[in-house]
Amino acid sequence: MSNFSRRDFLKTGGLAGLLAGTTLAGCSVAGNGSSGNWRGGAKNVIFMVSDGMSIGTLSMADQLKRIQYGTASTWMSLYEENRVKRAMMDTASANSIVTDSAAGGSAWGCGVRVPNGMLNMGANGEVYTPILTHFRNAGKKTGLVTTTRLTHATPASFIVNMERRGNENGIAIQMLERGADVLMGGGDRFFDGEKREDGRDLFSEFASNGYHVARNKQEMNGASSDQPLLGVFTQEHLPYDVDHRNNPDLAANVPTLAEMTDKALQQLDNRNGFILQVEGGRVDHAAHGNCVSGLLYDQIAFDDAVAVALRFAEDNPDTLLIITTDHGNANPGLNGTGSGYLETQNMFMRLSEFTASNAVLLPKINRDSSISAIREVIEAHNKIAISVDEATMLRSAMRREFRSAYSRQSSTGAVMGGIMANHTAVSFVSGAHTSDHVELAAMGPGSEAINGLVHNNSLFNLVLDAAGVVAG
Ligand SMILES: [Zn+2]
Known part of the structure; x- marks a missing residue:
């Protein structure tokens, strides 16, 4: 366990004792940004999540990219060139050795392990202030970008408090009320008044709160950085990369994760800095479905977004870049095949x-x-x-x-x-999340503390400390 910081008293050794840190996060979720409540070395934080990424997914995407496109994955070249700090991270939740994405994201989002299915809330109704609120209160910009529905568990885990992750209608309303400078993903059925059960037209409500609302790639590109941006590009999740590339209509109208990341960074870059979460959310879905093409090409598309974030971090060295996953899923692997395993590559x-x-x-x-x-x-x-x-x-x-x-x-x-x-x-070994420890890589101010074995909920304090953002 790394010795992160003076405030890192949330260390937990098992499923018990997880409530030790509940006094830290406090309960206030309201409040508008005041100015400059930060003094850390990391002006900006980019938090990249390939959801449900087992180590086999990371390995195979790199191997496929090398064979098919002739270049290493960005993530693996950061290892190859020894440019990042690296650790294993455990992934348990408050009530299970195997986490779901709501509890996995909440561990980062509020510093406390919560039960599966819950977003920044404890089993007894405790409400933990999410990380985007802390950053906003410190005068920083905030953003969430995903390939899933925008209201899905991982983006929600940085901004909402919700008892059930399935309450995506409620999550969309909290996103509206709390506000973020960039919100992009799929899932328009939770924003469109004709599709929501309560009939509220959240697109209009976001627009009257000053947002540029984008429904396709062209409208996203047309956004100016003096306005917050809401981009919702599909009714459900965004398409898998392999389907996106092979459908001209989708390719023309729906942005890739790399394109959304690039746009988000342009929107968020400002004097006081920002936090941006970027999720490759459908790596997880493909693993659940044992779909190998969905899995590996979405991991490569995530890696393209990592490359965009890396370029920003190179140009802005006061950026903490974190690259990780919330849990393993289905533990896929490339199995040696043929005499002497020599058929493996041809089959792959x-x-x-x-x-x-x-x-x-x-x-x-x-x-x-x-x-x-x-x-x-x-x-x-x-x-x-x-x-x-x-x-x-x-x-x-x-x-x-x-x-x-x-x-x-x-x-x-x-x-x-x-x-x-x-x-x-x-x-694949199953269609379910697994208990595997996962990869955690980081560069920039604050990354020095990452090594050995890191508990997932410790990242919350590490990020706040690195950015000098005071919780409370
Ligand atoms: Zn999952």
Whole structure:
């Protein structure tokens, strides 16, 4: 455990004793920004999260990028060039050794481990001030950028207090009330008055609070930095990168994570500094679904956003850049294949031919599809000729008749993942989050304290200390 700071008294050794730090965060969530309540070395903080990223995901994305595009991933080149401090981070929540994204994000967002499913609130209704409020009160700008719905757990964990992460209608309202200088992602059904159950048109309410509201990439690019920016680009989550690239309409209208990150940094850069969270949120979704193309190309798209953040940090050395994940998920890996493992790379490279994620492909087949139709759809999108046997297994999974020894591997997604593993050599252990310790990398002021094993909730104090932002 690193010796972070004088105020780092939230160290917790296990699932017990987690409430030790509850007095720190206080309960006030209101209040507008006053000026200059900061004095740390880190004027700016960029907090990058690849959600649900097991170590295999990080490794394979780097390997795929090297083979397919001829360059290392930015994240791994930071290791290769020894430019970052690095630690393992544990990921437990208050009530489980395996966290969900709400509790995982809240550990960073308020410095306290909370129960799974809750956002910056304790089991007995304790309310912990979220990190963006502290930064705003210190006169800094704040921003959240994600590929999920904007109201999803990880962005929400930096700005809201909510008993249930599923209350995304309520999360959108708290985002409006608390305000941030940049908010970008998907999920317009929680902002559009025609789609919200209470009929409130949050787009108009944001606009009357002075926001530039962007509904596509062009409108995002048209925003000027003297106005706060709300960008909501899709009804649900943003598309997986592999689907985004292969759909001209999406490619033209929906920004990539790197483009959103670039725009957010332009909006936020100011004399007093800022905090920005950037989430590659669908890495997690692809892991849940055992979808290898969704997983690795979204991790590469996240890495492109890391490159944008890194360029900013190079130009602005008073920036603390943190790159991490909230938990492992499904622990995918590239399995040695063939005599002497020599077939592995050829099989792995088949991924470069994939043109769709399972989210696009699987809805085109169903329990009544013919075996030949199933084979044709997969060949059309993934350039892989699955066997009659494999297609039969997939159909039987869709009919809920397939049984694997590990019951979680009997679902359609898991069977599709297993079939793709026969052809790409990438397999998953489940469709669930795991307890694995995860990678934590950082550079810039405050990063010196990162080494060894870090508890996830300790990052809250580390960030506040680095930026000299006083909680309270
Ligand atoms: Zn998840």
